[in-house]
Amino acid sequence: MADGGMEVLDGTQLRDLDLQLPILDYPVSGAMALQLAESETSARLFGLSLPENIRSGALHRISASDDPDLLSKEFGDADCLSSMIQEFLIAVADQLKDDPLVISVLDGKALRIFLDDEDDFAMLAENLFTELDTDDNGKLSKNDIANALLHMGVQLGVPPIQESTNLLSNIIKKHGAEGEEKLGQAQFANLLQTILQDLTDALSEKHVTVVRDVKVINGSKLKKTLENQKLFNEFVEKLFLEWNAYKNGQEDMELRGFFEARGLESGLPPSESNEALYDRIFSDIDKGNVAGDLEKDAFQVIVKDILEKFAQHLEENPIFIDLEG
Known part of the structure; x- marks a missing residue:
């Protein structure tokens, strides 16, 4: 990996x-x-x-x-x-x-790819310098090296500071990348390159495992609700009350919009990025039973059908939601 x-x-x-x-x-x-x-x-x-x-x-x-x-x-x-x-x-x-x-699992491979390609690294260093040079004076302090590493992040193979405090701080200290001494763009790039080379070597010897701020929607919450009759009954009871309040006397209010509004709260994926999935599942539901007034028993049958379809799809095709920004 x-x-x-x-x-x-x-x-x-x-x-x-x-x-x-x-x-x-x-x-x-x-x-x-x-x-x-x-x-x-x-x-x-x-x-x-x-x-x-x-x-x-x-x-x-x-x-x-x-x-x-x-x-x-x-x-x-x-x-x-x-x-x-x-x-x-x-x-x-x-x-x-x-x-x-x-x-x-950060093992230095991604960093090695950047360091081995001079053009890619030059572009990376230039972009980081420009982003950090908020005063637009063509100079950065040595302290900004730490900020550059933070900007690169896990996506580019750099562990978060809190996951590798000693590793990064020791490398930064080793190369004197601290203090207010000013660096031009070329000096900044050279120092960053040296630090990344050391970091790559260190990660290849001892990998750093980082928990990502990513939520997995895999149907497990839905299956847990469906498999526990007491839990399912409580879920339907709460949902039925919310449904009647949601439609608020509008006879043509559809269940799809109601479930889209529930989203992650009910273990469902966000609708805005999964419209095709919602289209497919709700097209399978009897059109005559998804709008207007519903008795509780009929509501429960439809809800169970909807949850089962979502659970089956999500178990086979988990959806990842990036919460990192």
Whole structure:
């Protein structure tokens, strides 16, 4: 996977439960067991440290089905420890199935492509210089090198500062790219090139995994609603009340507009970028039943049909929504 390329973590990477535990002295404390479980999880997820919401959600799932105070337990043998780690892996996998993460593994390849092409790098450096030279005086300070790296971002293979504080800061310090000393465009480009070369070498030796601000709409939320009768009934009840308020006495108000307005709230993709999908799904719904007054039972049947069609399509063709700007 090249820099900037995206990988979806949906839990499938964790469902192989073949563990290779280190040689340990038993018993093992709950804290140590959790540390081993998180290490095993990270190793299977490209070195990613679990976001706190995924970690705490997985612990809650384990606690709900077993001992509510995992950290106070002791694991007396390898089988008990292995069972706990397997439970943790499955719990994280279930969390990721419901709410997938999108990541990029930065390994220096994308940066190498820019550095190996003189014309591409010259254009990149020129564009960055122009963008940062807000005073239009043809000079930038050395401090602006950090801003240039920030502008390049994950899409061009540069890790965020918070993901690699020591890596980037050490490289910047190594080349004296700090302070208010002014640089012309050529000097700026030369310094940036040197720093990017070092960053490329560092990333090739130790990859940096970055969670992207990208939402995956894959039908999992819809399937969860459809598979739980209580949840589905509550969903329909709330939707039916909103539907009657939405149409507000307008006999020709169509359900399509109502569902388009719900969008992500209901687990549906945004309509503005998926008109063809909405066209196809709502063209399959009986035209005589999608407008005007609807009894609750008829409304429930139609809603179920709509959700099933969306869920099937999204499971086969997930939609990615870029929230990064």
